[in-house]
Amino acid sequence: MIAGGNILKPDVENAEYILYIGAYPGHSGKPMQTIARQAAIRSSSGTLKFDVVDPVLAGGAVSPIGGNTQWIPIKPTTDSAFVMGMLYWMIDNNKINADFLSFPNLNAAKKKGFNSWTNAAHLVITDSEHPNKRKLLRAEDIGLAVPPAPEPDPKAATTTTPPQYFVVIDKATGKPALHSDSNEADLLFKGEVTDSSGKSIQVETSFMILKESIFKQDIAAYSKICGVPEATIIDIAKEFSSHGTKAAADGMGNTASSTGFDASMAQYLLTLMIGSMNKKGGVITRRNAYKSVAPGPRYDLANYPNKPKTSGINISRAGVPYEKTPEFKMRKAKGENPYPAKMPWHPVGSGSDNQAIFSIVNGYPYQAKILMFWMSNPLMTTPAAAREEVLKELKKAERVPLIIAVDAFMGESTSIADYIIPDTTPYESWAHANSEGNCPGKVLTVRWPVVEPMTGKISDNRYACFENYCIDVAKKIGIPGFGDQAIPGADKKLYPLNTPEDFFLRGIANVAYDGEPVPNISEDEIKLQDLETATKSWKNSLSTEEWPKALYVLARGGRFEDGAKAFVGDNHKYGFTGCFSLYVEKMAAALNSFTGKPFSGTLIYNEEAFADGTTLQQKYPQKEWPFQGVSYKAKFRSVSMLANTVLRDLNKTNSIEINPEDAASLKLKTGDKVKLISATGGEAVGILLVRQGVARGTVAVAFGYGHWEYGSRVQQAGDKKTGGEASIASGVLLSGISLVDPTVKGVFGFSEMSTGGPSRNGGAFRIEKA
Structure with a gap:
């Protein structure tokens, strides 16, 4: 189950209305120019209307004289209050897609023309005496029979996690049922169910928990918090809910705040309420790419012989519950109150360079031995990292003995490095990049060196850059996955990784052969672009069969699927088909590492607060x-x-x-x-x-x-x-x-x-x- 966030972006080409919260079409987002062009053309033609809710008017495609765009100022960090005001009106006026929200599984949704589903009707244990309180009700909690677990596949590379069976109140029978067995569930249930011993358990649906959280305050109160007039909140709620599934919400910079999770969840809940997930004109998945740096049709660029397994705790303290750390267990064993932790732990996050910086300067949860900067400048971009006390600690050898930077510029972070490896700029380097949501089809763009790098020449057409540094160091110290026998091919042979083109050209071969292979490039096109001269030093990196197809992709700057082919009817072909969560159990089960109190499992308005x-x-x-x-x-x-x-x-x-x-x-x-x-x-x-x-x-x-x-x-x-x-x-x-x-x-x-x-x-x- 996902809580939402940035895996989804508006389908700008087909939407009728988009609400941008903390994001500007054409001023933020990726790629800015394409989004600006799409939004400007469609809004000026009258086929798209969009509003921007942001503390700052920053331009982009917003026009003060156009009738289809509007800027709405808001107090910083109060986005969740604004959205909760909208949701209040939508729920109170029955302007939500209750049918969509009542589908408790994907098959049920597909029968009604959708290809996404939610846990809106899944039951949550609210009984304070129950050992699984705050968790979703599962079949075993009330003794419901479940299908037998599938036999494990002995040939599978990884162990498959057994399916979980949650409980809903089936609308047809009015009784508890497995979420997988019901075609339509009761969205509004709040009451008791009975376990196998006859004991009652207090439960309610995820939707009801969300509704109760929203209805703790009224629209006037939310208006006062966020500074947006009550009438404006209602007008936008009316607009957003009047386009069926052809409306979307989007955000970006607004999520970088102490209330950022609330902002992210709020904007994605809006689209859930109208059922526009995976819909043409709604929100669609981004980064749908042809296979390149992956187990591809020609080469496996994700795995290699003797690939080591990683273990341990992330230095950023993100994605790790404090209760699973040695510090917590040690203090608990001593009979101490384990709260607060020495520094915050962030149980539902992921790797974070901003948190890593503060871990390093405080020597917690452990000392960093080597710090490496590449394509990043956290001292400039991380709030508070440019403070003198941070810089002073980072410069101490006892805090971090070795700092290495790979950079094309003398940036702020690079300037404190012990060693600086010159890096290449875009026109001198290779890259694969996928789409960012403004394009519904599969896209993978490729970049290849069109000028000779200005960095130092190492040897035969090899220049100083990040890739060559990694290759040379890995070979020197014996890290697997580099050298003459490194990259597994589909023919079961191993191929070399000694140069950047060894890696990137094989990724391009994967792109060329993914699905239906691209055609061979014509001789006329090779001559027209003088590709023979431009690429002659790389030709031997691929087989004679692969080379003309790889050239076909190189000559076009990538491979691009027709966007119209990315939809089946009005459903996005590459839609996320897992469960979208109104109630996020992982969040509800997590505890604040300073207070020991649980986080909310659903949308709630939080003020800015310290640890x-x-x-x-x-x-x-x-x-x-x-x-x-x-x-x-x-x-x-x-x-x-x-x-x-x-x-x-x-x-x-x-x-x-x-x-x-x-x-x-x-x-x-x-x-x-x-x-x-x-x-x-x-x-x-x-x-x-x-x-x-x-x-x-x-x-x-x-x-x-x-x-x-x-x-x-x-x-x-x-x-x-x-x-x-x-x-x-x-x-x-x-x-x-x-x-x-x-x-x-x-x-x-x-x-x-x-x-x-x-x-x-x-x-x-x-x-x-x-």
Whole structure:
């Protein structure tokens, strides 16, 4: 079961209405230009309407003069309150797809024309005396017979997990049944069921638990929390629920806050309520790609002989319940109260570079031996990581003995490395990239070197880069999966991995042969593009049969399925067919590692709060700290643009942006030099910009400014000096003064407790004239 999130994106080409919450078509998302073009063309033609709910008006495809787009300002970190107001109206006015929500399994959904299903009608144990309280009711809890487990396949590479059987109230019989046996279940059941011993168990459906959570406050209360007028919330709820399954919700940067899980769950629950999952014009899966770096039709690029198994605890403390750690068990054995943990553990998260940074600087849960940066700059991007106390600890050899960076630029994180390996830029390197949801069909784009790398030449057409560094080090220390006998082929032979093209060209061969193979490239096309000259040094990496098909893919920049073929009727062919959860048992069973209290299993409005449960307002009252911060993307500023003097001159610096009413109350005006001060220490000085496109109580700062490296300082290698362009360092870096959590010992960036998501938005700030 999934709780939602970023595996799903709107089908922009077919939707009638899209609600973007913390995301802008054309200003955020991947790929920005394609989404902008799709949204702009369809909205201007009148076939698509979309609204953007965000604290900052950032442009993109939103037009103040168009009748089909609208910007709605909202208080930062209150997205879940806004959506709960919408859901209140939709449920109260029966504007939800109750039929869809009552399908308790995929087969039942398919019979009615859907290819997704939910656990909305699954029963949850609410009985406080039951040993499985807060869990979904299973067949064994009440003695229901289940089908015999399938015989294990002795040839299978991995052990298959036995199916689980949950319980619903079958609508036809009014009695408990296996969720897999019912075609339609009671969505509104709340009451008792009887176990095999005759004992009653209090239960209710996932939908009822969600409804009760939403109805704890009314629309007026949610309006007050989020700053969006009650009438606007109702209007958007009406619009969203009036297009059948041709409506979608999307979010992005809004989930990077201490309430980020709530925001993510809220936007995906909206689409569940109307049944638009996997639907044409609804939300569809992204990253549907042809097989490349995978067990493919020609080569297995995911496995190799003697592949080692990994074990242990992730240093980011994410995805691991605190109760499973040695620390918890040791303290429990001593008879101590194990709460709070020394540092937060995030039980439902996944690997996180922002949390890894704070683990490293605190030496917890263990000391890092080697830290390696590649295609990342966490000191710049992680909120609070640019603080002096973080940088000071990272530079200590006893904290992390060895730092290696592989980078094409002297970035902030790279600058503290002991060793820097020069890396290539896009025109010099290989890559495979899949689609990001704006395209419904299978897509895999390929990139290949079109110019000679400017990095140092190692040997025969081999240049310094990340891939060659990994290959050479692995061969030197004997890591399996590299060298002359490395890549398994479909013909049971092993092929070499000694160069980047050994790997990437075999991935392209997989793409070419996935499903129905592509045709061979024609001789005319080879001559037209002079491919013989461009690729002659790589030709021997593939067989004579594979080469003309690989060239066919290379010449087109990838392989692209016709988007129209990605739908069967109005169902997405590549839809996620697992269970979508209104009630997330994994979350409900998880405990806050500081308070020991359980998280909510369903959508709930949470204020910004620190690890120990103290709310931000309790610690830093709004009267003293009236602003919340929002970091948004700048149009003319990214890593690749810093060396472009024309683009740099278009936007030489950013500003500290606030609403005109806030500026008036502070007696400030555009152009004033001001200080932005963080409640937990740290300040930044910048130029004030007063504009209507910022919500009240919000301070907006465009990301990408405030560098202290990337060519802003002079660097010297041997006798050669480079850099020293001071303008690159102009502007304000909001994440440099983002909040730390004062309830955690050591240095710890303010974060969301269940997943470890960084608090890039929100916090507590004030502004003073400098």
